[in-house]
Amino acid sequence: MTQTEFLNIVMPFKDKVYRLAKRLLVSTEEAEDATQEVLLKLWNNKSKIHEYKNVEAFSMTMTKNFCYDKLKSKQAQNLKIVHSNYEEKNTPLQKQVELNDSVSWVGKIIEELPEQQRMIIQLRDIEAYDYDEIAKMLNMNNTAVRVTLSRARKTIREKLIKTHNYGFR
Amino acid sequence: MVLDNIEKLLEKYENGETTLKEEAQLKNYFSQKIVAPHLEMYKPMFQYFLGNQQEQFTKDLPLKPKKRFNYKWLSVAAVAVLMIGFYFTTSIIDNNCNDLGTYCEPEEALEEVSKQLAMISNHFNKGAQAVGYLNEVDKGTATLGYLNEIENTTKIIFKK
Incomplete structure (x- = not known):
């Protein structure tokens, strides 16, 4: 090859x-x-x-x-x-994204998640993989992936609401 | 109507039941500038997801065909080293033959040998000359042999 x-x-x-x-x-x-x-x-x-x-x-x-x-x-x-x-060699786009404070908050929230949840969020919400593909990649079964994902999404939402409220009230 | 749909999708989304298509819809909705105020907090999340999709791996990949060490070449190298070793040791002996008390040139050696042999034969001849006197001794003893004859005759005489 x-x-x-x-x-x-x-x-x-x-x-x-x-x-x-x-x-x-x-x-x-x-x-x-x-x-x-x-x-x-x-x-x-x-x-x-x-x-x-x-x-x-x-x-x-x-x-x-x-x-x-x-x-x-x-x-x-x-x-x-x-x-x-x-070294800040980020793409302008990422900079622009990170300028937005609340968006960078999301990154921090995800960082706080357990590794597995982080991975699944990454694979599903960012890379948009199929559940079956994720299950295969992570050597898990389909429902376990969904449960973990749902847990991760709920955590993110809760924390977001907290910081959101904190910011505006 | 649309908002209603989005809210439903969000609920499904949180339970991990949305399809990829529905999630794309959500991302689409939240990338708009104006979002329903009570859904505002979701906006950064979906924006983050979209923004992160753009991040790229920029480092170069050093893709060199990995050379594996071939052990065949080791033996070849060993043989080469041995050959070189032999070559140099023999040439060293050639160069230093005078130190070992021998002659490098065959003619020189022949000359020297014949010289030595001539010397030996010279001395040998001297010895042989000295031995020549022994012949005189033999002669003497031979004449002494006559005395035996005399003895024989005297014996005969005394017996009778």
């Missing part, structure tokens, strides 16, 4: 991998590293890539596992992830 063929396969979902990694690891740098790592792993196993039924789902699962490992090793070292995204 040549590089261009590989890139054609990977290109459509590399951003999704990155966003999922960022959702879990929070730090931009770490998410970039994780994405690179995952894609390089795919590249190194490129001979097997045709055996995978769904490369995208497979990569998402890989990303999830990779990030979990990262988080676990961080906890084992008793280090807190300090996400100091010093």
Whole structure:
């Protein structure tokens, strides 16, 4: 398989991998590293890539596992992830989005959710995956995904109402 | 009517029962500038979701074909090293043959050998000359042999 063929396969979902990694690891740098790592792993196993039924789902699962490992090793070292995204190389659009204070609040609220809920919110509400796909990626069953998602959405809504009221009253 | 529909969708949404299409509808509705005031707090959430979709992975991928170390080449390298080793050690012996007390040139060696052999034969001849006197001794003993004859005759004489 040549590089261009590989890139054609990977290109459509590399951003999704990155966003999922960022959702879990929070730090931009770490998410970039994780994405690179995952894609390089795919590249190194490129001979097997045709055996995978769904490369995208497979990569998402890989990303999830990779990030979990990262988080676990961080906890084992008793280090807190300090996400100091010093360098601001954000796209203008993101800046524009972050200028909006209440929108950035949503990001903070999601950050406070448990990892699994965060992932499912990411996969469903941002990447708009099918329930079945999510279930496959996360190795869960369909209803468990729905229950977790509903729980996450309710938490976000409650917290939003709180901050909303706080802001306006 | 639309608002009613949105409220219903929101409820379904919170229970995780909406389809992707319905969620797209919600996102669409909340990306409008003006939203019903009592639904205002949902706006940032859907905006956040939409905004986050745009984030991209910009880092380069260093996609070099990974070279795996081939152990065949290790043996080739080992053989090469051995060959070079042999070549140099033999050439070192060639260069230093004078130190070992031998001759490098065969002609030189032949000359030296014949010189040595000539010397040996010279001395040998001297020795052989000295041995030549032994012949005189033999002669002497031979003449002494006559004495035996004399003894024999005297014995005969005394017996009788």
